[in-house]
Amino acid sequence: MDDSAHLAVIRLRIISPSNQAPYTLEELARLGGVSPALVQRYLDEGLLEAIAGNVRTSWFFDDSTLFELRKIQRLRRELGVNIAGVGVIRELQRQIDELKSELDASRQTRSR
């Protein structure tokens, strides 16, 4: 008997990541739900970085920048953290992430 006749075939939908990136400063602001002036301020404060371009009109951003922008907004809106505080928190969170992946890597090596 052909077993395959009894196996249900489930086709999963293929979803694609957004392919609108890179974004201009205005597009980034719109996707982040903030004003372009606020994005500009975060750039001036060093909280965000452009992936390309060295003058405002040629700046470009990707989804990593958008992710960062939304993180910043969440910390400000939900915890009332000020801009300087956001910078410190994000830096510490990045360091924790790095330490975690180093720890994972060394655990993997040890268990081998």
Place this chain on the structure above:
Amino acid sequence: MAVKFRDYYEVLGVPRGASEDDIRKAFRKLARQYHPDVAKDKKGAEDKFKEINEAYEVLSDPEKRKKYDQLGANWKQGAEFRPPPGWQNMRGQPFKGGQADGDFETHFGGTGFSDFFESLFGGARRQRGGFGGLAEDEPFAGRGRDVEGDIMVTLEEALRGSVRPINVQRGVPCEHCGGSGMRGQHACNVCGGTGHVTKADTYQVRIPAGVTDGQRLRIAGRGGAGMGGGAAGDLFLRVRLAKHPDFEIDGPNLVHEIEVAPWEAVLGTQVRVPTLEGPVSIKVPPGTQNEQRLRVRGRGLPQRGGTRGDLLVGVRVEVPKEVNESERSLWEQLARESKFNPRS
């Protein structure tokens, strides 16, 4: 409709007579502890964080607190509650905006408040505070939370692109009770009265060619459900490059190690090395030193802008541990005749 009573004082862990300062302190402390970006148990923390915010929303506002206190002290957390007769809810009343120093008033955008809250203060949410004259756009109120996850990608997939199944858990409104948490007189038995359930979705995600380690892929609208007609959040997947048996990753470059014999290092040789596109033959030039790196251009990892890193071939000179008679005499002859002195 009966809803579950919420003891906001208990949620914040303050006595009923607590001062505004004490309430703010308790809230700040708990909010820091349970903020989903900070807490270890993200899912549990999110529910707790919502609860804390709701409690603070009521207790930090003198009018709402007064209204709430009128209910009396005899209610227990989780008891079935109906608004008393003649209770007028505070729908549409103005609320204070941002604090005087221009900082944000803490406000948990995009979060559902409980039905208990809605039955007392329905529609009366705190206005978003202004910030230094830089207004935020309003469509973000009620927007669902972004969901984060990691996605493991092999080096071959990063180079060529692929399709990968992923599992995503996210909170969605409970379909059984329409997100209200109640079925008739009783708490919904599907969501346990919370109004939302965790749904696991399996998707196939297209990984574009050229992804880099740590890059975020955004899949629009696949995050947490929005509230009150708000848009759903996005799903952000962080690309993690998986370990490869043949290569180490060094920034944009791949590193592969080969061993050569001393005479190969001196005289030069051809060696086959693996690349992501299959093996290639490379030339080890005469006089290659131990730990020298040979560069195979353009065979590393794809980079932003379409360029590629290099494959670095690390050369290790291996010395034979044992030699036979004739080999020994050849080494001895070399030792006699060679002018090479590494310590000169």
